[in-house]
Amino acid sequence: xxxxxxxxxxxxxxxxxxxxxxxxxxxxxxxxxxxxxxxxxxxxxxxxxxxxxxxxxxxxxxxxxxxxxxxxxxxxxxxxxxxxxxxxxxxxxxxxxxxxxxxxxxxxxxxxxxxxxxxxxxxxxxxxxxxxxxxxxxxxxxxxxxxxxxxxxxxxxxxxxxxxxxxxxxxxxxxxxxxxxxxxxxxxxxxxxxxxxxxxxxxxxxxxxxxxxxxxxxxxxxxxxxxxxxxxxxxxxxxxxxxxxxxxxxxxx
Amino acid sequence: xxxxxxxxxxxxxxxxxxxxxxxxxxxxxxxxxxxxxxxxxxxxxxxxxxxxxxxxxxxxxxxxxxxxxxxxxxxxxxxxxxxxxxxxxxxxxxxxxxxxxxxxxxxxxxxxxxxxxxxxxxxxxxxxxxxxxxxxxxxxxxxxxxxxxxxxxxxxxxxxxxxxxxxxxxxxxxxxxxxxxxxxxxxxxxxxxxxxxxxxxxxxxxxxxxxxxxxxxxxxxxxxxxxxxxxxxxxxxxxxxxxxxxxxxxxxxxxxxxxxxxxxxxxxxxxxxxxxxxxxxxxxxxxxxxxxxxxxxxxxxxxxxxxxxxxxxxxxxxxxxxxxxxxxxxxxxxxxxxxxxxx
Amino acid sequence: xxxxxxxxxxxxxxxxxxxxxxxxxxxxxxxxxxxxxxxxxxxxxxxxxxxxxxxxxxxxxxxxxxxxxxxxxxxxxxxxxxxxxxxxxxxxxxxxxxxxxxxxxxxxxxxxxxxxxxxxxxxxxxxxxxxxxxxxxxxxxxxxxxxxxxxxxxxxxxxxxxxxxxxxxxxxxxxxxxxxxxxxxxxxxxxxxxxxxxxxxxxxxxxxxxxxxxxxxxxxxxxxxxxxxxxxxxxxxxxxxxxxxxxxxxxxxxxxxxxxxxxxxxxxxxxxxxxxxxxxxxxxxxxxxxxxxxxxxxxxxxxxxxxxxxxxxxxxxxxxxxxxxxxxxxxxxxxxxxxxxxxxxxxxxxxxxxxxxxxxxxxxxxxxxxxxxxxxxxxxxxxxxxxx
Numbered sequence: 001x002x003x004x005x006x007x008x009x010x011x012x013x014x015x016x017x018x019x020x021x022x023x024x025x026x027x028x029x030x031x032x033x034x035x036x037x038x039x040x041x042x043x044x045x046x047x048x049x050x051x052x053x054x055x056x057x058x059x060x061x062x063x064x065x066x067x068x069x070x071x072x073x074x075x076x077x078x079x080x081x082x083x084x085x086x087x088x089x090x091x092x093x094x095x096x097x098x099x100x101x102x103x104x105x106x107x108x109x110x111x112x113x114x115x116x117x118x119x120x121x122x123x124x125x126x127x128x129x130x131x132x133x134x135x136x137x138x139x140x141x142x143x144x145x146x147x148x149x150x151x152x153x154x155x156x157x158x159x160x161x162x163x164x165x166x167x168x169x170x171x172x173x174x175x176x177x178x179x180x181x182x183x184x185x186x187x188x189x190x191x192x193x194x195x196x197x198x199x200x201x202x203x204x205x206x207x208x209x210x211x212x213x214x215x216x217x218x219x220x221x222x223x224x225x226x227x228x229x230x231x232x233x234x235x236x237x238x239x240x241x242x243x244x245x246x247x248x249x250x251x252x253x
Numbered sequence: 254x255x256x257x258x259x260x261x262x263x264x265x266x267x268x269x270x271x272x273x274x275x276x277x278x279x280x281x282x283x284x285x286x287x288x289x290x291x292x293x294x295x296x297x298x299x300x301x302x303x304x305x306x307x308x309x310x311x312x313x314x315x316x317x318x319x320x321x322x323x324x325x326x327x328x329x330x331x332x333x334x335x336x337x338x339x340x341x342x343x344x345x346x347x348x349x350x351x352x353x354x355x356x357x358x359x360x361x362x363x364x365x366x367x368x369x370x371x372x373x374x375x376x377x378x379x380x381x382x383x384x385x386x387x388x389x390x391x392x393x394x395x396x397x398x399x400x401x402x403x404x405x406x407x408x409x410x411x412x413x414x415x416x417x418x419x420x421x422x423x424x425x426x427x428x429x430x431x432x433x434x435x436x437x438x439x440x441x442x443x444x445x446x447x448x449x450x451x452x453x454x455x456x457x458x459x460x461x462x463x464x465x466x467x468x469x470x471x472x473x474x475x476x477x478x479x480x481x482x483x484x485x486x487x488x489x490x491x492x493x494x495x496x497x498x499x500x501x502x503x504x505x506x507x508x509x510x511x512x513x514x515x516x517x518x519x520x521x522x523x524x525x526x527x528x529x530x531x532x533x534x535x536x537x538x539x540x541x542x543x544x545x546x547x548x549x550x551x552x553x554x555x556x557x558x559x560x561x562x563x564x565x566x567x568x569x570x571x572x573x574x575x576x577x578x579x580x581x582x583x584x585x586x587x588x589x590x591x592x593x594x595x596x
Numbered sequence: 597x598x599x600x601x602x603x604x605x606x607x608x609x610x611x612x613x614x615x616x617x618x619x620x621x622x623x624x625x626x627x628x629x630x631x632x633x634x635x636x637x638x639x640x641x642x643x644x645x646x647x648x649x650x651x652x653x654x655x656x657x658x659x660x661x662x663x664x665x666x667x668x669x670x671x672x673x674x675x676x677x678x679x680x681x682x683x684x685x686x687x688x689x690x691x692x693x694x695x696x697x698x699x700x701x702x703x704x705x706x707x708x709x710x711x712x713x714x715x716x717x718x719x720x721x722x723x724x725x726x727x728x729x730x731x732x733x734x735x736x737x738x739x740x741x742x743x744x745x746x747x748x749x750x751x752x753x754x755x756x757x758x759x760x761x762x763x764x765x766x767x768x769x770x771x772x773x774x775x776x777x778x779x780x781x782x783x784x785x786x787x788x789x790x791x792x793x794x795x796x797x798x799x800x801x802x803x804x805x806x807x808x809x810x811x812x813x814x815x816x817x818x819x820x821x822x823x824x825x826x827x828x829x830x831x832x833x834x835x836x837x838x839x840x841x842x843x844x845x846x847x848x849x850x851x852x853x854x855x856x857x858x859x860x861x862x863x864x865x866x867x868x869x870x871x872x873x874x875x876x877x878x879x880x881x882x883x884x885x886x887x888x889x890x891x892x893x894x895x896x897x898x899x900x901x902x903x904x905x906x907x908x909x910x911x912x913x914x915x916x917x918x919x920x921x922x923x924x925x926x927x928x929x930x931x932x933x934x935x936x937x938x939x940x941x942x943x944x945x946x947x948x949x950x951x952x953x954x955x956x957x958x959x960x961x962x963x964x965x966x967x968x969x970x971x972x973x974x975x976x977x978x979x980x981x982x983x984x
Contacts, residue, residue: 050458076460088455090447092515101444105460112440161459289692293685389776398777399731400680400709402738415717489684490713490738493706496681532685554637 003028003169003201004049009058011044011225018044019055020225026169031195031202033212036222037245042205043085045222046171049203050082051075062169076105079168083158083175085205091147095138095157098146099129102161125164132160136190152183159190169201170194176208184211191215209246213237221245270428277420290533291416295488297528298423299481301521302430304508306477308520309434312509313443314470315450316365319502320377323384324475326497328354328482333403333492334394343406343487351479358475362468381502385494400493403486419488426484430477434517437473446470447515507558511565513572522573530561620931622697628664628923628930630671631690633702633711638678639806640830643703643908647726648673650912651701653894654920664923665930672696676703680710687711691718698723698932700919701912705729705778708743715739721936723922724915724962728753728854728877729782733961744922744939744955746915746962748877748984750779751786753853754826756966756983757875758790758798761824761851771799771822771848773813773837775829779805783828783853803833810837811844818846826851834872835864842868849873854966858907862974872971873979877963878950880976881910887917887949914949918962921947951982 004026011019018041026032034042047053049060051072060067065078075081081102089098100107103125133139136156146154155175162170175191176184188211194200206212212219212233219236221228229239236242276294280287307321332350335341341349364376388395395401406413406422413422437443445466448456453463486492504527512523535557569576622629632651634644651671659668672694674686683702690696691714699715702708703726715722716739723744725732730749734740754772761768772787774780780802787798799820801813814837817825825848827834834852841848852861852874859881862869879885881892891913895905918939923930925938944952950963965984969976 052454052457071462072457073460073462076458082458084454084458088452088458090444090451090455092451093444093447097444100441101448101455101461102459104441104445107441109441112437112442158455161455165459286692286695289688292688292692296681296685392781397781398706399729399781400706400778402709402712489681489710491680491684491710493680493709495679495704495706496710498679501681532689 003063004203005059005061006045006049007059007061009045009048009055009060011041011048011053011055017225019048022058022222022225022227024220024227024230026201026203027217028168028201029195029199030217031191031204031215033204033206033216033219034222035206035209035212035219035246036228039224040222041225042222043173044225046082046173046203046205049075049080049171076165076167079166080171081162081165081167081169082171083155083162083173085173085177087151087154087158089146089154089157089161092145094143094145095133095149095153096126096129096142098157099132099160099164100125102164103129105165129160129164132163135163135193136160137186152179152186155179155183155187156190163194163198163200167200169203172202172204172206174205174207176206176211184208187211188215273424273428274421277417288416291420293528293532295416295419295423297525298420298427299484299488300505300508300528301427301524302484303478303481304505304512304520304524305430305434305517306474306481307505308509308512308515308517309437309446309477310470310474311506312515312520313438313446313450314467316467316470317370317374317506318361318377318474319374319499319506320361320380320384321474321478321505322497322499322501323377323381324354324358324478325482325485325501326384326388326492326494327357328479329403329486329492329496330388330395330401330482331479332483333401333486336487337402337404338394343408347480347483350483351476354479354482355472355476358471358473358478359468361475362471365467365471366464378499378502381497381499385497388494396493398494400491400495403490403492405490406484406487413488423484423488426480430480431517431521434477438517442466442469450515504558507562510562511572513574516572516574519572519574522577526573527558530557619929620697620933621695623667623930626667628667628669629694629696630669630919631687631694631696631699632671632673633676633683633686633690633699633707634673635678635703635707636673636675638676640678640703644673644675646904646906646908647701647703647912649900649904650909650914651916651919652912653898653900653909654913654916656898657890657894658920664920665928669920669923671700676707678704678707680706683707684710684714687714691720696720697930698919698922698935700724701726701915703727705731705782708732712737712739712743715742719932721922721932721939723919723939726911726915729778730785730961731778731782733959735958735960740960741957742936744918744936744960744962746918746950746953747854748963748966749786749961750782750828750853751789752964752984753875753877753966754783754786754828755790755793756968757826757851757853757873758787758794759983760873760968760980761849762794762796765823768824769799769820769822770796770824770826771801771817771820772826773801773803773810773817773828773833775833776802776804780828783826803829808832808836810840813837814840814844814846817841817848818844822848824849824851826853827856828853830855831858831860831864834861835869838865838868838872851875855907857969857976859974859976860906862971862976869971870973874969874971874976875966876969876976877966878911878914879948880967880969880978881906882976883978885948887914887947890948914947917947917949918953921945 007023009019009022036042048055133142138153138156176187191202192215195202216233219233220230221242223245229236229242280290310316310318328350331353332346335346336343361380365373389398413419445461449463456463508523508527509520511526513519632648635641636644655669676683676686699720699722701724705727708725708727721742724746728747728750730751732743733745774783791798799822801816827837834856838850850872854876857874857876879888881888891910922935922939926935939955940957942955944954946952951965953962965982967978967982968980970979
C-alpha cells in the first residue's frame with residue numbers, strides 16, 4: 001500500500017535544478033533510503049515534503065493529503081515528523097522538555113494557567129516522553145540540560161522529539177552524521193525497531209553506506225536532482241551507474 | 254500531586270514571599286527615612302513586572318524590543334483615561350488596560366514576523382517615538398506634553414494612598430506576575446517560546462505555528478507592561494511623556510541582561526540590582542569619584558551602567574541568576590572540581 | 597482661684613513657648629538645609645550648572661552677613677535629567693533622607709508637576725519652581741498651596757508681546773514658533789487669548805525641543821507674509837531663526853519670550869540679532885535697580901567668569917531672594933507652616949530683583965507683570981514700562 005506518493009517533482013533555485021522530474025512511492029512500514037552525492041537534492045526533497053520549500057511542479061501526496069497545500073507546521077497534523085541534519089534542539093531546556101516540545105499539539109493551553117485541570121494531560125505526556133526516551137535508551141538523562149550533553153544523545157533527543165508526535169512517517173536527515181561506529185550501530189538498531197515495533201514508515205537520507213545497506217528495504221539514488229536508480233539494496237549496489245557515481249575509479253582499481 | 258519537573262527550590266518561595274512582606278516593617282524600624290527606600294522598592298516592583306514580561310519576549314522568544322517604555326506609557330495613559338475620565342473602577346482597569354496594551358503589542362508583533370534582531374529593535378524603538386508623538390497629539394485626553402494628574406488607586410474600597418500601601422499592592426501584583434511568568438515558562442508555552450528562539454525549524458517540525466506564537470509572545474509581554482503601566486500611573490499620580498523616553502527602554506534591556514537573559518528570577522534580580530544601584534549605591538561614591546574623573550553627574554551614571562553591562566556580557570553572560578546557579582552547584586559539589594560544571 | 601488661673605496661664609504660656617520653639621526637619625541651631633533639583637545630565641544641563649551657582653552666590657552673601665536668624669543657609673542639589681520619574685526620586689530623597697526644610701527651584705514643568713503629590717503628602721513647600729508655566733500658580737490644582745511661583749507665565753508674556761506689536765503696527769501679521777511641549781502649549785494659551793481679544797489670527801509653527809534646523813519654519817513665516825515673529829525658544833532657537841532669516845533675505849521683526857533674554861543671544865546672533873525684542877519679568881541684569889547692582893558687585897567680587905554671567909546665573913541669584921525672605925518670615929524657630937504663612941503676608945514686596953510682588957492665600961503667582969527689552973548694540977535696553 002502506498003504511503004507517500006511523489007510525482008514529477010521539479011525544483012529550481014534561480015536556475016539551478018535541485019530536483020528534476022523526481023517521482024517515487026514509499027510503501028507503508030518500510031525503511032526507504034535516499035542516497036546520493038552532496039548537492040544531489042536529498043535535503044531539498046525532504047524540505048519539499050516538509051513544506052519548507054515549495055516545488056515549481058509536481059505533487060506530493062501523503063495518504064491522499066496534498067502536502068504542497070499545507071504549511072510546514074501542519075505536516076505533523078497529518079502524521080509526518082522529521083529530524084534535521086544539523087542539530088535543531090533547544091540547548092537550555094532539559095531533555096524531557098525537548099522531547100515534550102514534540103507533544104505540543106496534544107497539550108492544551110490550560111497547561112499554562114491551570115496546572116490542576118491539565119495535570120492528567122501533562123502527566124500522560126510526560127509518561128509518554130519517558131517511554132520514548134526509554135525506547136531510545138536515554139531515560140536516565142531526562143532532567144539534564146541538553147547543552148553540554150554528548151552529540152549522540154542530542155541526536156537521539158531529536159529522534160525522540162520526532163517520535164512523540166505519534167507520526168505515521170518519520171523523515172530522518174542524516175541520523176548517523178558525526179557519530180562513531182558504535183553509535184551508528186545503535187542508530188541502525190533504533191531505525192529498524194521504529195519500523196518493526198512501532199510500524200512507522202521511515203524515510204532516511206544518509207551518507208553512511210553500511211548503515212543504508214543494512215537497514216533499508218528500498219533505496220533511491222539521486223544525482224543532480226535526477227533519480228539514478230531505485231530498488232532493493234542488492235540491486236542498487238550492483239547498478240553500474242551507481243557504482244560510477246559513488247565509487248568512481250575505485251571500482252576499477 | 255506535583256508535576257515531575259516543578260522547580261526543586263519551590264520550598265524557598267513561601268519564605269521569600271514572607272520576607273517581601275516583612276521587609277517594610279524591618280525598614281521602618283531600621284531607618285527614619287524608610288519612605289524614600291520604600292519608594293525606590295516600589296519603583297523596582299513596577300519595573301519588575303515589566304522586565305519579567307520583557308524577558309518572556311526578548312529572553313525566551315528571542316525577539317528584541319526597545320519599545321517597552323512605550324508599552325508602559327500606553328498602559329499608564331490608558332488606565333488614567335479609563336479611571337479618571339471614563340469613570341471605570343480601578344479593579345476593572347487592572348483587567349482591561351493590560352488587554353489593550355497587549356493588543357498594541359500584537360500590532361507591533363506583525364513586523365516581527367518578517368524582521369529579526371537589531372532591525373526589530375529599531376522598529377520597536379520607532380514605535381516608541383510614535384507613541385510619544387501620539388500622546389502629545391491627543392492632548393484633550395492625555396493633557397499633551399504638560400502631563401496628566403492621575404487619581405489614587407482604590408482597591409475593593411480601600412484607597413491606596415501612600416508609599417506604605419503602595420508597597421503591599423505593588424509587590425502582591427509583582428509576586429502574582431512572577432508566578433504567572435514562571436507558569437508560562439514551565440509549560441507548553443515556555444517550551445514553544447524557547448524553541449522559536451533556538452530553532453525555528455525544530456519548532457515548525459513539531460507542529461508549532463511560529464507566526465501565531467510570536468504574536469502571542471508580544472501580546473503577553475504587552476500585557477505585563479500594561480499591568481505595570483496601570484500601577485505606575487496610580488502610584489505616581491502624575492505621568493507625562495518625559496517619563497517614557499527611549500533611555501527607559503534601554504534600561505529595561507540592561508536589567509534583563511544583567512539579571513540573566515532567559516530566566517524569570519534573573520529579570521527580577523536584574524531589576525532590583527539596577528534600580529538599587531542607580532538610586533542607592535552610585536550616589537554613595539559619586540561625589541568622591543567625580544572629583545577625580547571630571548565627569549558630570551549624568552555622564553557618570555551612564556558610564557557606570559555601560560561598565561556594568563560590558564563586564565556582565567564579557568564575564569558573566571548568564572547574568573546574576575547564572576551566578577547564583579553556579580554558586581549553588583559549586584557548593585553542592587564542593588570538594589570535587591567544581592569548575593566548568595555549568596554551561 | 598486666682599492661683600489656679602495664673603497657673604493655667606503660666607502653663608499655657610510655657611506650652612505656647614515650647615510650641616514656638618519646635619522647628620521642622622532640616623533646621624538645626626546653626627543651619628537650614630534647602631533642597632534643589634536641577635537638570636545636571638539632561639537636555640538643559642548647562643542650566644543646571646548656572647542656576648545653582650547664582651543661588652549659591654547670594655546664599656554665600658547672606659551667610660557672610662550672619663545667615664538668617666543666625667543660621668547658615670545650605671543647599672543640596674540633586675539631578676533629575678529632565679525626567680519626572682527621577683525628579684520624584686530626588687524629591688523623596690531630599691525630603692525623607694536628607695531631611696531638607698523646603699524645596700526650591702525644581703527646574704522644568706513636568707518635573708515640578710510630578711512632585712506635586714509629594715508636596716501634598718509631606719507638606720513641604722516648593723519655593724520658586726524654575727518654570728514660567730502658569731500652571732504652577734493655578735490655585736485649583738493639587739498641592740497648589742505649597743508652591744510659591746515667582747515667574748510670570750508664558751501665556752502672559754506672549755499676550756503682552758502681541759499687544760505690544762499690535763499697538764505699534766495694527767496691520768501686523770504675527771507668527772509664533774513654539775516648542776512642541778508644555779512651554780509651547782503655555783505660550784499658545786496666551787496666544788489664543790490675544791487672538792480672541794484682537795480678533796486676529798496668528799500663524800503657528802512648531803519645533804521640537806533640542807531642534808537645530810529652522811529653515812522650514814522660517815520659510816513658512818516668509819510665505820505667510822509675517823511681519824512680526826515671536827520665538828518661544830531658549831537661546832539657540834532665536835539665534836538660528838534670525839540667522840536663517842537673514843540668509844534667505846527675509847526681513848521681519850523678531851521677538852522672544854522670557855528664556856531668550858540672555859546675553860548669549862546678542863553675542864551669537866551678531867548683527868542679525870540687532871533690534872531683537874524680548875519680554876522679561878524681573879529687573880534685567882544690566883539695569884540700575886538695587887538687585888542687579890548687587891548682582892554685578894558680587895560677580896566682580898567672586899570673579900564669576902563672563903561666560904557664566906547672564907540670565908540663568910542671575911535667575912538663581914534672583915529667586916534666592918524669595919527663598920531667603922521666606923526663611924526670614926518663618927521666624928526664629930522656623931517651621932514649614934510658618935514659612936508658608938510668612939510668604940503669604942508679602943504685599944507689594946520690594947525685593948530689588950523683582951517688581952513688587954504679592955503673595956496671599958489665593959495668589960501664589962509672584963510676578964504678574966512684564967517689561968519689554970530690546971537688544972541695542974549687544975545690550976538689553978528697556979523700551980516700555982511694566983505691563984500686564
